[in-house]
Amino acid sequence: MDDSAHHGRIPEFFPGGNWSSWLERLEFYFEAKNITSSAKKRAVLLTSCGESTYDTVRALLAPKKPSEVEVEDIIKSLNEHYDPKPAELLSRFKFHQRNQTPTESISEYVAALRKIAADCNFGPVTTAPTTPTPATATAAPPESDASSSQESRQVPQAPARKFSTVLPLQVMLRDRFICGVKDSHLQQRLLVERNITFDRAYALALATESAASQQLQMRKQGKVSSSTATTGKRAKLLKRNLYPLHRYGFT
Secondary structure, three states, rough: HHHHHHHOOOOOOOOOOOOHHHHHHHHHHHHHHHOOHHHHHHHHHHOOOHHHHHHHHHHHHHOOHHHHHHHHHHHHHHHHHHHHOOHHHHHHHHHHHHOOOOOOHHHHHHHHHHHOOOOOOOEEOOOOOOOOOOOOOOOOOOOOOOOHHHHHHOOOOOOOOOOOOOHHHHHHHHHHHHOOOHHHHHHHHHHHHOOOHHHHHHHHHHHHHHHHHHHHHHHHHHHHHHHHHHHHHHHHHHHHHHHHHHHHHOO
């Protein structure tokens, strides 16, 4: 049985599309087909990418031929061409400017923040400053021992303070999320929470959004029920007022 029929084929990539997404699908295709050879990966990539992308590969690798370049280097060249990394500072500027839009849900807002943060080079952890150990005073030795006296007066140098420039992703997401959320009442609640984490803030926001949505739905249902009851009362009143006319033959 043809294995390609079982696992399908990779559609060609069209310039202007999402290159990183297409490349991820290609990696899954390699896994499904159990393709581990670098040469075979290169062959599948170049035969699946489409004519336009293949012409781009040839132009990027010239004067070398695609067959002379490792698949990792081909992918690297295509990444730089189709999906260049934006400047880190620019990405962080966009991240810190991103607020929740009026029509955006909590989950949509968080997804947008995560997408921007992917290019911000935020780290997973933070490193606390290294506090130097205070120097211990040394008692002066007897004056008769000159060499020992000279050594004792040498105060050891404290190690330089080291600060990490890594900004932890979870902390940055928490700060931007709380600062940019559109619900002012929710924002105030999150700001007074002590030692709140991003996961905690996100969970509270989702719960608040869900409760507000349910409350709005209940209000709408209440208005419909009230309107129906009012219409029924008016119909009964009208019927009662018209009843005497029917007795005398008026319609």
